[in-house]
Amino acid sequence: MFVFTASNSLRAHLDKARERNVKIGIIPTMGALHEGHFSLMQTAINGGFLPVVSIFVNPAQFNDIEDYEKYPSTIPQDLQQLYSMNIDAVYIPAVEEVYPRGWKNLENYDLGELEKVFEGAQRPGHFQGVCQILHRLFNLVMPDTVFMGQKDYQQCMVVSRLLEIMQSRIKLEICPTVREASGLAKSSRNLRLSDAEKENAASLYKNMTYVKTHLQPGNEMALLQIALNDLKLHGFNMEYLSLANAKTLMPVERWDGTEPLVLLAAGKMGSVRLIDNLLI
């Protein structure tokens, strides 16, 4: 496994690999790796891709400085796991390497309505930051495919939009959400939950599953309210629990029973912000 901190040495390494006609798969992460990340890597490996993993806590995508400063970092353990998974190249750049002229006032992407709803509305600038880092990583690595998790459903839609804007041939492969036995979606931020908070956080998946199984045209709002009440009892401070069109992400208040939906949720358990989604 090769570990790079400088873009030019990673570029040279990948240029050589491309001479062997390999397909390159990139798995961008912010580290504190868990089973969710490993499943993306395994999908890339199973698909015959040369797996390239980036670990970079991207300051440009944090709208909350405390969230950025408290973001977990477990680089030594991450590297050990990547080594045992036979990852080819790991890129761990410093902020100055990625953004030599600073990370404020970077370029802007036209994400349309996608940026005005749910995570876009709750985290101003977040998806611009996601595009700013991924555009740079895509130009550097020139992958055939990028592997991302459905856990960040709206982010996947943003990346698909970014690839359109870039007029890129890179394919986006979306991998299923990996969960704890309790149903809680694996997340690096779970490291910041106490045992009691972690137990309560599992109520998010339980309530979302409840909504998914009981949803019928006409009961949408009542059902969401039942779930919201239960989440509150479990200590969640919810930002949203909403239904949206699974293709456009436009909010849906009245369901016709056929429109493909996604149930989206975001809320804080203690000081930790968690998100999740279920396709319906």
Ligand code: AMP
């Ligand atoms: P992050 O390190 O949180 O930026 O995540 C890096 C990638 O891993 C993103 O594509 C995420 O969607 C994906 N990911 C994070 N958590 C999970 C999970 N529980 N299951 C599947 N993919 C995940």
